[in-house]
Amino acid sequence: MNDEPVFIGSGELPSGRYPNRPFMGDLVRVAVAAVADAGLTMPDIDTILLIPCLHSPADQADLVFSRVVEELGLAGRAKSSYMVHSGGSTSDNTIRDAAGLITSGHARNVLVLQAEKWGSAPVKDMIDMLTANGIPREWEKASGLSFNAVGALITRRYMHASGSTPADMASVCVALRQWASHNPNAMYRDKELTVEQVLASKMITDPIRALECPMLADGACALVLTSEGNARRLGRERWVRIAGSGGCVSHYSIGQERDLAVLGWANAAVEAYETAGWGPEDADLAEIYDSYAAVLTSGLEGLGLAPKGEAARMFAAGEFSPGGRFPVNTNGGLLSAGHTGVGGGTALLTEGVRQLLGRAGRDRQVEGAARAVCGGSGGTYMDAQVLLLEGVSA
């Protein structure tokens, strides 16, 4: 299929606290890096899809109103520039949008761009902002629900349903930290973590401890998509196709989720695997949203990558760590690469694409990686969005 949408390049800046890196500067730098990685030049880009930032409404408005087009010298050339937003699942929805623009003939080369300044923003403001968004003002705000409590509600239910211990849950964070040690862009690339350290850290929102909370970070990612025909004409040696896609929006309010240990993953998985024509047993790696350990374990189980109730214990046994049976969140995930807001999901997706292109670097490249299961979730884990990706060689 010649007009099939494919990924041909990516870019990423290091995640962490970088107060001297301006927001728009990060966006244009990561854009230039990704376009070069794709073997294109900037004027080849005719459509820009923006992943929202959450640190500033004014900066987000700049994304909506095409500031990036001017900054990249594409005024008068770009056909479309707009923002897509579903919180942590935005990147999955954006890729579907990019794919549709390419197959419909509107876009030839799409640049997907993301930057966030959460690591440099005042933490208290960001926590209040999270409390004000995605938590119903009329029904739940008066309870004092915090975002960590949303994670804690999911975690406690998951632990109850699966019989996972605090040490099992802590081992998820430890495995992600091991992966982060191989990722030069990860916030915690050079800080070791043990289960004992996690369990000794302060209880924040019971049952979640301080070292189980994601750390807010600055970061930036970009992806370039084009048609398969164009990838061939460009002489690309390898690209990544979207083999399957599925989604499930299971709630808006956390108080309305019917099963906090399950969420929407299993529903989303059915359609995704059906369209791909392959199953979880055929996957080489997974990159699944992990702002709290239980979000990731419920994802792995719902997507068929671990038996129900077993994912946390499998982390404890090292099955998902570097050198383990099945690589999961090879960039270190949100928990150790850094929680770059909506961008945490983008970073996981970027890592999945990079792995399938064979460009994840010597230390963490999964050998022969051909199939990746990618999953994102937004708001109070309102949805499960799944993309099944395949690497293709010319």
Add this chain to the structure above:
Amino acid sequence: MTGTIEATGMHALTGPFHEALRRGELVVQHCKACDRNIMYPRHLCPFCYADDLDFVAAPTTGVLHSFAVHRVGSPTGFEDDLPYAVGVVQLPGDVQLLARLWPDADGGWDAYTCDAEIVFRPADAAETERRPVAWFGLPD
């Protein structure tokens, strides 16, 4: 500041729920057209899209699906409440809501477990006026 755009017209949904809480009662929305209970209250019935909606007394015994205890850190304005617990309560009639949980006999929340029975125990009128939220506790 009253009458913000966000708040306009919401009183028809929030008012009856909040007024019941102040009376020490728990109500849920009910669709007279399809005879189903609805939570949280909606502008139209999410099952049959009728607008023939009212509020009915809710069962006061439910099941605790999950809970979280804020120990360190809270949204602004809740600092003096620490520590405090919130839980997702599932009620008969297929409705559920987020609630505050009273401390147990030991002053903590260790006596609570997922899937155990819990009971609606309203806060006093002053607290409910300040923060319109349903409170649940352990059965006697």
